[in-house]
Amino acid sequence: MNTLTEWLAHLESAHSAGLIDMGLARVGEVKNRMGLQPLCPLIIVGGTNGKGSVCAYLTQIYSEAGHRVGTLTSPHLLRFNERIAINGEAVCDETIVAAFERIEAARQEISLTYFEFNTLAAVDIFMRAEVDVMILEVGLGGRLDAVNVFDADVAVITSVDLDHQAFLGDTVEQVAFEKAGILRGGKAVICGQVPVPARLADHAREMGADLLVLGMDFDWVNSAQQWSYRFHPQHSFLFSASRARHALPIPSLRGQFQLNNAACALTALECLNHVLPIDIGAIKRGLVRVHNPGRFQILPRRPLTVLDVGHNPHAARALRQSLMTLPYAEKRCAVFSMLSDKDINAVIDILKDQFDEWFIAPLNVPRGRQAQDIENVLNQHGIQKIHVFDDIQAAYRAVAAQASENDRIVVFGSFHTVAEVMQCIGCT
Structure with missing residues (x-):
């Protein structure tokens, strides 16, 4: 295998148990064989929704500070390389291939997932780039996710709700326990969920982790065109000093939920301020x-066009509030498709009053839901x-051709749905 494309094609089928095989023993x-022991501060970000936004805030702010x-x-x-970035810039194919080759040499008899x-x-x-801080987003759950072989200096759990029930459980408390697995004793764990799920709070107490909770240890206030953040730890054993940040600009990330995500990120910054000012x-x-x-x-075009990767009930509620x-x-037009293992009934029930017409199509991936199934729901x-098409790009082109400048187009339901439209319009 010489190219990244060849490597990725190989990894999609190389592990006998499939793309998902929860557990930490193999990885x-x-x-350990590779000696991967980060020497810099490490932040692990988990949660049902909001993980990517918190990672984006942390990445941008640390970069602006010169770290x-x-x-x-x-x-x-659009590209695998997006997953691995330094100062927000995706690394090149050659860098990833070289890392894959080192992993291949080290793993020997051990089979690893994608x-x-x-x-x-x-x-x-x-580690080879000698970064000052690593920010790792959990892929699935937390306790048994591959990133959890690394010890977080600060853990962030943005939200807890139902998703991936086959792997994480059928109740919010079961999901909370899985997500709480990323916290470490004697370290800070930031929770943006109010109220805090009982099993998350219990696990933090049992582990001796310092639980910092939105509305109790940190909060935010929105006023007109700016907002304020306050860090005021109440029961922390790691932190005692308070800090307020006033006259902050509204984040460029849109959505009613973004100040919660930004506040979680600012709290992580506070926790590491003594080593990364x-x-x-x-x-x-x-x-x-x-x-x-x-x-x-929100794309800079008319009609107003929104792209949102939300694919579970929690994300659907946030999307509805923002719309x-x-x-x-x-x-109001929806360009919509979902994967077959997602709770399509709940998502549609939450958002059905926000659209006048639906443009649907199947997703051309193994877990994609068929158009007839979507139409039936x-x-x-x-x-x-409802307008049915063979693929999402055809659905988007159809709605774009007929929409007036005073209409609204919302593309949502899956990362795959949004990616298809981004490719169609050359969006980055």
């Missing part, structure tokens, strides 16, 4: 310049104005 052994930042995120939208290769490659690349100028620049494509991304803040639209929810 932990290869990590060298390595960031692992997933999944990607994501395990991805995680080890990212940390290997970051950040000035207020870097924070303000980072908030204005941060970018995270596909998260309530309701937008200006009036004469006709929409009909069950009383939705009649």
